[in-house]
Amino acid sequence: xxxxxxxxxTISFGQKSFLNDTKAKDSVWYLPDYAKIxxxxxxxLLSVGVGYEIIHRAWYSEFLYGYVPESVSEAEKIHxxxxxxxxxxxxxxxxxxxxxxxxxxxxxxLETGNNSFLKVPEKYPKGYYITNAxxxxxxxxxxxxxxFPNSKMIKGADFYFELGTVETYxxxxxxxxxxxxxxxxxxxxGVNLYF
Amino acid sequence: xxxLRIILLIGIFSSCDTFFEFSVYEASVTKENRNTTFKxxxxxxxxxxxSQDFKFAFITDTHYFYNNLKIIIDDINKKxxxxxxxxGGDITEQGVLKEYQLFYDIIKNLEKPYLTVIGNHDxxxxxxxxxxxxxxxxxxxxxxxxxxxxxxxxTVWESNKEPDFDWLSxxxxxxxxFNQIFVVAHMPPSTEQFNDDMKETYKSLLYENNVSLSIHxxxxxxxxxxxxxxxxxxxxxxxxxxxIVNVQNESYTIEMIAL
Numbered sequence: 001x002x003x004x005x006x007x008x009x010t011i012s013f014g015q016k017s018f019l020n021d022t023k024a025k026d027s028v029w030y031l032p033d034y035a036k037i038x039x040x041x042x043x044x045l046l047s048v049g050v051g052y053e054i055i056h057r058a059w060y061s062e063f064l065y066g067y068v069p070e071s072v073s074e075a076e077k078i079h080x081x082x083x084x085x086x087x088x089x090x091x092x093x094x095x096x097x098x099x100x101x102x103x104x105x106x107x108x109x110l111e112t113g114n115n116s117f118l119k120v121p122e123k124y125p126k127g128y129y130i131t132n133a134x135x136x137x138x139x140x141x142x143x144x145x146x147x148f149p150n151s152k153m154i155k156g157a158d159f160y161f162e163l164g165t166v167e168t169y170x171x172x173x174x175x176x177x178x179x180x181x182x183x184x185x186x187x188x189x190g191v192n193l194y195f
Numbered sequence: 196x197x198x199l200r201i202i203l204l205i206g207i208f209s210s211c212d213t214f215f216e217f218s219v220y221e222a223s224v225t226k227e228n229r230n231t232t233f234k235x236x237x238x239x240x241x242x243x244x245x246s247q248d249f250k251f252a253f254i255t256d257t258h259y260f261y262n263n264l265k266i267i268i269d270d271i272n273k274k275x276x277x278x279x280x281x282x283g284g285d286i287t288e289q290g291v292l293k294e295y296q297l298f299y300d301i302i303k304n305l306e307k308p309y310l311t312v313i314g315n316h317d318x319x320x321x322x323x324x325x326x327x328x329x330x331x332x333x334x335x336x337x338x339x340x341x342x343x344x345x346x347x348x349x350t351v352w353e354s355n356k357e358p359d360f361d362w363l364s365x366x367x368x369x370x371x372x373f374n375q376i377f378v379v380a381h382m383p384p385s386t387e388q389f390n391d392d393m394k395e396t397y398k399s400l401l402y403e404n405n406v407s408l409s410i411h412x413x414x415x416x417x418x419x420x421x422x423x424x425x426x427x428x429x430x431x432x433x434x435x436x437x438x439i440v441n442v443q444n445e446s447y448t449i450e451m452i453a454l
Binding site: 039040041042043044045066068072073074075076078080111113114115116123124125129132135166168169172175176177178179183184186187188 | 214216221259264288290297300301318319323
């Protein structure tokens with residue numbers, strides 16, 4: 001973790017470029033603004049997908065596929081489809097080509113393997129259970145946006161770190177003094193690449 | 196200043212109990228949290244019982260009532276004459292690893308051996324896999340002072356299997372050897388998950404083998420019926436209640452505790 005942070009910091013601080021990034025807006029609305037890869041955060045060991053900047057520097061929405069292999073889940077393979085929303089609280093210019101943003105956000109994930117069900121099976125009486133295939137996470141963290149004005153391939157990248165939890169875990173921590181915040185929060189790291 | 200913030204962040208990150216989580220459905224139980232049933236049976240075996248009579252506590256349907264779980268554990272710890280604790284299942288709400296870990300971490304405060312039986316909620320998602328790793332077999336038995344305790348998994352719907360009545364029958368085979376037999380199963384035989392055949396099979400097996408008491412949870416309510424075989428259902432700890440069973444030579448008494 002520390003090494004990754006150092007690497008990220010070095011990239012951010014090490015490169016100096018004086019060209020301003022003019023983010024070319026795609027004329028076709030459905031083309032995504034960036035590609036994303038994330039490690040951990042209850043949406044897969046790795047999750048990959050595409051993202052849209054819905055409101056400039058205020059609302060980023062992403063569509064992700066996450067995967068956990070059997071060797072890690074120690075059960076069946078886990079496939080997750082996730083919609084993730086990230087909201088930068090503010091954006092601070094930290095130099096010519098990078099900005100730092102504290103972020104908050106939430107995800108909604110669907111998973112229907114692993115003995116979970118979207119529609120409650122018929123064997124259960126009405127009202128016995130609700131679905132256990134959908135889970136939400138809440139997170140907060142820091143995102144560093146780095147522009148690459150000289151690169152033809154990548155216009156910029158976000159490197160982010162998050163602390164997050166799952167909706168019911170948070171409920172347990174709020175309602176029970178026996179459940180501490182460090183019982184329920186875990187970390188995630190990821191990169192958004194702007195093309 | 197920037198670096199200081201980054202170092203602070205690392206500090207926050209590294210204080211998390213589980214550094215990275217990949218999915219709520221994970222079933223990876225840490226090494227030290229495995230084989231809990233076996234470890235507790237070892238603890239129980241190592242206790243020297245000075246008299247024939249002894250007491251055990253029964254708590255059930257702990258779900259996510261973590262405050263009450265801790266309160267009841269503290270109360271049981273104060274009672275020196277309680278030898279061990281039986282947990283009647285539904286130790287989780289959704290059968291997810293996090294809930295198993297929370298239960299495990301809180302019941303670690305108990306200064307006595309505890310033995311669990313799986314409940315229907317504990318089978319949800321990958322709960323069945325997690326239970327097996329964290330605790331052990333779904334069906335097992337042990338002996339205390341020539342009394343036999345049989346812990347029987349009778350979940351039907353969530354486990355996608357029928358209760359193993361053949362195993363129960365085998366366990367009850369040598370019933371005459373024991374002073375008394377106690378059977379613990381999460382659901383009482385009147386459960387909505389049992390068909391008429393299952394109800395009949397369960398009740399007749401216990402009847403034919405002179406079981407003293409059949410102990411359950413699941414309904415969250417109190418029920419006690421004295422007959423040839425007695426049936427007891429203990430309320431959920433949500434109601435801050437649990438039960439103490441005082442086992443004597445050929446009989447027993449129950450005491451309901453409300454905190």
